[in-house]
Amino acid sequence: xxxxxxxxxxxxxxxxxxxxxxxxxxxxxxxxxxxxxxxxxxxxxxxxxxxxxxxxxxxxxxxxxxxxxxxxxxxxxxxxxxxxxxxxxxxxxxxxxxxxxxxxxxxxxxxxxxxxxxxxxxxxxxxxxxxxxxxxxxxxxxxxxxxxxxxxxxxxxxxxxxxxxxxxxxxxxxxxxxxxxxxxxxxxxxxxxxxxxxxxxxxxxxxxx
Amino acid sequence: xxxxxxxxxxxxxxxxxxxxxxxxxxxxxxxxxxxxxxxxxxxxxxxxxxxxxxxxxxxxxxxxxxxxxxxxxxxxxxxxxxxxxxxxxxxxxxxxxxxxxxxxxxxxxxxxxxxxxxxxxxxxxxxxxxxxxxxxxxxxxxxxxxxxxxxxxxxxxxxxxxxxxxxxxxxxxxxxxxxxxxxxxxxxxxxxxxxxxxxxxxxxxxxxxxxxxxxxxxxxxxxxxxxxxxxxxxxxxxxxxxxxxxxxxxx
Amino acid sequence: xxxxxxxxxxxxxxxxxxxxxxxxxxxxxxxxxxxxxxxxxxxxxxxxxxxxxxxxxxxxxxxxxxxxxxxxxxxxxxxxxxxxxxxxxxxxxxxxxxxxxxxxxxxxxxxxxxxxxxxxxxxxxxxxxxxxxxxxxxxxxxxxxxxxxxxxxxxxxxxxxxxxxxxxxxxxxxxxxxxxxxxxxxxxxxxxxxxxxxxxxxxxxxxxx
Numbered sequence: 122x123x124x125x126x127x128x129x130x131x132x133x134x135x136x137x138x139x140x141x142x143x144x145x146x147x148x149x150x151x152x153x154x155x156x157x158x159x160x161x162x163x164x165x166x167x168x169x170x171x172x173x174x175x176x177x178x179x180x181x182x183x184x185x186x187x188x189x190x191x192x193x194x195x196x197x198x199x200x201x202x203x204x205x206x207x208x209x210x211x212x213x214x215x216x217x218x219x220x221x222x223x224x225x226x227x228x229x230x231x232x233x234x235x236x237x238x239x240x241x242x243x244x245x246x247x248x249x250x251x252x253x254x255x256x257x258x259x260x261x262x263x264x265x266x267x268x269x270x271x272x273x274x275x276x277x278x279x280x281x282x283x284x285x286x287x288x289x290x291x292x293x294x295x296x297x298x299x300x301x302x303x304x305x306x307x308x309x310x311x312x313x314x315x316x317x318x319x320x321x322x323x324x325x326x327x328x329x330x
Numbered sequence: 331x332x333x334x335x336x337x338x339x340x341x342x343x344x345x346x347x348x349x350x351x352x353x354x355x356x357x358x359x360x361x362x363x364x365x366x367x368x369x370x371x372x373x374x375x376x377x378x379x380x381x382x383x384x385x386x387x388x389x390x391x392x393x394x395x396x397x398x399x400x401x402x403x404x405x406x407x408x409x410x411x412x413x414x415x416x417x418x419x420x421x422x423x424x425x426x427x428x429x430x431x432x433x434x435x436x437x438x439x440x441x442x443x444x445x446x447x448x449x450x451x452x453x454x455x456x457x458x459x460x461x462x463x464x465x466x467x468x469x470x471x472x473x474x475x476x477x478x479x480x481x482x483x484x485x486x487x488x489x490x491x492x493x494x495x496x497x498x499x500x501x502x503x504x505x506x507x508x509x510x511x512x513x514x515x516x517x518x519x520x521x522x523x524x525x526x527x528x529x530x531x532x533x534x535x536x537x538x539x540x541x542x543x544x545x546x547x548x549x550x551x552x553x554x555x556x557x558x559x560x561x562x563x564x565x566x567x568x569x570x571x572x573x574x575x576x577x578x579x580x581x
Numbered sequence: 582x583x584x585x586x587x588x589x590x591x592x593x594x595x596x597x598x599x600x601x602x603x604x605x606x607x608x609x610x611x612x613x614x615x616x617x618x619x620x621x622x623x624x625x626x627x628x629x630x631x632x633x634x635x636x637x638x639x640x641x642x643x644x645x646x647x648x649x650x651x652x653x654x655x656x657x658x659x660x661x662x663x664x665x666x667x668x669x670x671x672x673x674x675x676x677x678x679x680x681x682x683x684x685x686x687x688x689x690x691x692x693x694x695x696x697x698x699x700x701x702x703x704x705x706x707x708x709x710x711x712x713x714x715x716x717x718x719x720x721x722x723x724x725x726x727x728x729x730x731x732x733x734x735x736x737x738x739x740x741x742x743x744x745x746x747x748x749x750x751x752x753x754x755x756x757x758x759x760x761x762x763x764x765x766x767x768x769x770x771x772x773x774x775x776x777x778x779x780x781x782x783x784x785x786x787x788x789x790x
Contacts, residue, residue: 146378146381146547149374149377149378149381150374150375150376150377150378150485153374153377154373154374183600183604186600187600188600191598191600191601194601195600195601195604197449197450197453198446198601198604198605198608199604199608201445201446201449202446202608202611202612204445205442205443205444205445205446205612205615206611206612206615208445209442209615209616209619209623210615210619212619212623212626213619213622213623213626214622216623216626216627216630224489224492224493224496227445227488227492228375228485228488228489228492230445230449230488231449231482231483231484231485231488233378233483236483277713278713293713293714295712295713295714295715296559298713299558299562299713300371300372300374300555300558300562301555301556301558301559301562302555303374303555303558304551304552304554304555304558305551305552305555307551308544308547308548308549308550308551308552308554308555309548309552311544311547311548311551312541312543312544312548312549313543315542315543315544315548316542316543319542319543351656358682362686366685367686439616439620442612442613442615442616442620443609443612446608446612500661501659502651502658502659502660502661503658565684565685565712566684566685566758568682569682569683569684569758569762572682
């Protein structure tokens with residue numbers, strides 16, 4: 122299949138051009154929920170990366186054996202298993218963070234990002250490409266989470282990764298750490314990404330024409 | 331060293347002694363799930379259908395009802411499986427273990443299979459609802475299109491199951507089926523309220539002059555943020571309700 | 582479709598399910614492995630949450646000497662309480678859990694009392710979701726210290742100014758309802774368990790070897 126993207130293309134795609142949050146609008150639930158601070162955001166990105174990359178590997182290895190009407194079942198089983206593993210791992214070694222992330226780690230199972238990558242890439246291409254896709258998408262996801270968490274944590278608590286960044290006199294915008302702040306930040310950043318993308322395409326059109 | 335005392339007394343460990351107390355607890359759970367800790371606007375679950383919802387309030391409302399239906403069935407099954415099989419020291423695995431002659435000292439804990447169990451319960455509930463709707467409400471089924479099977483990936487349902495599981499961990503404070511179903515239905519109702527409101531607002535937004543970059547998901551999220559702020563106004567309502575009920579019951 | 586075709590199709594469906602069954606077995610084994618290796622660590626983490634706080638709540642207590650009991654409160658509920666002992670085995674105090682409705686959500690606390698249940702020796706917030714920057718200061722040292730040394734044999738009252746009576750607690754500025762919620766929760770928990778704890782003590786289980 123010559124028209125399928127290569128590993129390198131998959132990898133680069135996942136970071137910005139087809140960024141899971143800003144371009145594909147997938148995985149909104151954790152994006153809004155755990156971005157109150159950088160630490161939970163990065164932990165969640167790591168957990169999602171673990172599940173995505175391993176699920177991609179397994180599904181890619183058995184892609185020849187998948188039957189069309191049972192494949193969703195297989196995908197779900199694989200993803201749920203890896204999510205359980207990462208959840209238990211966090212509870213064992215990062216207990217406080219596990220409690221803070223709460224139900225959002227198991228919710229990775231229904232994160233549309235993973236099912237869609239498995240369906241689009243891993244079930245059709247070799248392990249190498251699947252891994253590249255997984256890593257690229259994970260980086261893109263981490264980037265997205267980090268961008269939102271940075272805004273919310275700095276404005277909302279004056280800290281970044283728990284370290285005081287803004288002076289003591291900064292009146293913390295509590296709303297940023299609360300649900301409304303999550304929605305507003307994501308909405309505005311999405312608007313910003315959209316605006317930037319449209320400017321680029323307009324410039325490209327002008328340069329071409 | 332630490333010694334745990336006999337848990338024999340915990341047999342009746344549901345701990346809800348009084349009928350009125352149960353009712354008060356159910357009302358609080360319902361209000362909390364539907365309004366104060368709204369699944370969409372507070373817990374951020376069910377965002378995908380929430381953002382992609384149609385501009386028509388009646389379609390959104392229908393979607394909400396379908397979700398309530400699925401969430402109730404899924405929660406009923408989740409509670410049952412968790413209570414009898416999946417929680418630590420659940421009755422059925424313990425019984426099976428003893429029957430095959432296992433030592434009574436080992437803790438029997440199948441909770442590691444919980445997530446897999448829940449997602450399959452949810453997928454099955456969606457299938458069941460799909461079959462039912464297709465048979466009895468054909469036009470509704472057609473108008474739903476691909477959205478009905480997509481309810482499987484609706485975080486709200488899995489979230490309800492996870493909340494129920496959370497309350498089935500401590501043997502001294504177990505949730506009964508009543509509390510579990512109330513949470514599920516309350517969450518579903520809250521979801522329905524949120525997407526119906528959103529559909530109505532989006533219908534109006536289409537006529538407004540929204541900046542190009544914010545069209546679509548951007549403005550929907552900003553509106554959701556304002557709605558979330560509005561819903562924050564419900565904070566403290568459950569405390570007032572609790573006090574009112576307590577005063578009413580005289581306890 | 583004839584009956585034979587139907588049956589043929591059904592058999593082929595089951596035949597194709599071998600992959601799912603095999604995967605289920607493999608994943609099941611993997612999860613069992615994860616559970617046996619990480620399970621004890623997770624249980625330890627959960628226990629530590631409470632046990633590490635016991636020496637703080639009952640000064641002089643040795644956390645490893647703590648005894649865990651299930652007793653029945655006055656309202657008929659089963660409650661897990663902790664009997665605190667010194668390293669030498671002398672009964673030093675009690676630690677009881679408490680839950681109540683806060684301003685925003687449920688609040689979970691641990692309360693330390695002395696042996697005769699006359700004084701509160703400490704208070705610790707396990708879980709709360711009060712307003713960040715206002716109500717969530719209930720978990721801070723300052724607010725917790727306001728309960729130390731307060732009487733446990735009568736209800737505590739929240740006041741906004743400096744406390745004059747022994748059983749008065751000063752509210753947090755801007756978080757009166759959160760302060761009241763905590764106090765109400767403490768009052769009812771102490772009251773609910775008072776008799777059964779006193780009875781337990783007098784039944785001769787005072788000292789430990």
